[in-house]
């Protein structure tokens with residue numbers, strides 16, 4: 001029996017999630033000697049890299065900018081093998097980090113947290129774990145993952161299918177031989193684009209069911225030999241310095257010249273070069289107007305459309321692969337390898353669902369409103385209940401039992417993406433409206449975790465056992481996040497950046513959910529630092545809280 005009914009909690013801090021954020025979070029807590037544990041729903045660590053084992057899953061951040069930056073020794077000893085490393089190697093890396101720093105001792109696996117309830121009287125959180133335990137802690141840190149709740153289509157007949165079917169997130173851990181199989185894949189997001197490029201020449205027959213095409217650009221991956229890795233080792237200080245100052249946390253710096261001040265031939269020459277270079281340069285090293293100016297965006301999108309026409313042999317298929325409802329870069333840009341060329345193979349077929357939507361799953365495959373497709377395997381590459389999905393799956397109740405799910409139903413509101421008014425002692429190093437989602441992820445979460453740790457150390461040093469953001473401070477940040485969307489073309493796109501997911505009730509097209517901070521990492525870091533430098537103005541600490549509560553009860557009396 002644990003001591004959940006006493007005021008002394010089981011742990012000072014419980015971290016939920018042993019992914020990239022949770023691993024660094026527990027490292028920082030362990031270094032300080034804080035009594036802490038990590039509860040992880042999966043049977044292994046690694047989060048996104050534990051689960052997403054589909055063929056083609058790999059970084060689209062340069063590997064050496066994705067690794068943790070906190071340990072020189074770790075940086076020195078790790079040799080990345082590819083510029084954009086694949087899932088098996090990424091998972092090996094995360095396990096290596098955890099073993100090197102002896103962090104596994106703090107982790108509990110197969111421990112899905114079903115509920116987290118704040119107890120005001122005892123100033124602690126009570127967490128219900130799927131194994132029946134109730135654990136208490138003073139502070140809870142949600143390191144839940146941005147894209148950790150896969151969503152399936154809402155189609156009739158899904159359980160009738162006699163073949164194998166699975167979401168890409170749940171790709172079987174055992175090798176799957178598709179060589180003589182008729183495979184159908186639903187979706188053409190970043191995940192599908194990686195899968196299709198990888199399996200097209202390894203399956204019997206591949207049918208891609210596309211509702212809306214997605215702009216994409218070549219990854220241009222390459223192997224890194226030891227000599228190059230040694231050069232990277234010697235550059236690490238510079239690399240992280242650059243990542244710190246760029247909006248996306250990459251080495252790619254935006255071109256700050258005015259789009260229309262640069263002659264068209266020069267623009268095209270620059271795009272020709274970027275298209276052939278590795279990584280996100282074509283998106284993030286481009287002119288800034290791509291993100292904000294309709295005309296600039298349209299011109300650049302047409303450039304990419306021509307690239308598609310050049311790479312796809314059949315003109316009709318090429319036109320179907322060109323997005324018409326949004327411009328390049330206003331949704332998350334998938335990076336691909338052999339994706340467009342896959343459509344030049346005779347065993348790969350594109351079904352345009354905009355002509356005839358999916359009607360249902362049958363025992364033998366998929367049916368659209370005008371045809372039936374026989375399949376052995378159906379792959380659902382249909383995306384995630386992004387950012388808030390993992391929070392929604394936990395029954396989180398704050399002050400007066402308010403459910404977070406209800407608070408966020410009509411409007412997401414946070415302070416800095418880290419705190420939520422009404423949920424004391426709950427922190428999110430990578431929460432909705434933080435800088436992590438729009439950033440090279442580890443660069444974002446290191447910032448978030450470091451800031452959370454500074455805040456906690458401040459609270460502990462001052463003997464505060466309760467911290468809560470005020471409503472006005474939360475409103476200030478939420479308004480700012482909403483305003484940032486106004487200047488971005490992204491606000492018009494149907495993507496998880498705007499909270500769209502056709503398969504989740506209430507997240508369908510029509511309303512923007514402001515999930516992402518779009519100001520870039522340097523501005524985000526400044527916002528965090530400003531709050532800390534002002535002595536955490538806008539927060540109520542335990543002593544002040546008692547005074548506030550006493551004053552409120554006095555006035556009621």
Ligand code: NAP
Pocket residue numbers: 057058059060061147152153154186187188189190191192194209210211212332353358381382383384496502503
């Ligand atoms: P996604 O971008 O949301 O794409 C889901 C796809 O499924 C879309 O094409 C969507 O069509 C389609 N779809 C959903 N429901 C459907 C239905 N009922 N009928 C037909 N089509 C349906 O999801 P994702 O590809 O998994 O990518 C999500 C995010 O994960 C990415 O944006 C990226 O941030 C991250 N990711 C990262 C990496 C990496 O770092 N290397 C790799 C993969 C993914 P509509 O567009 O019409 O809704």
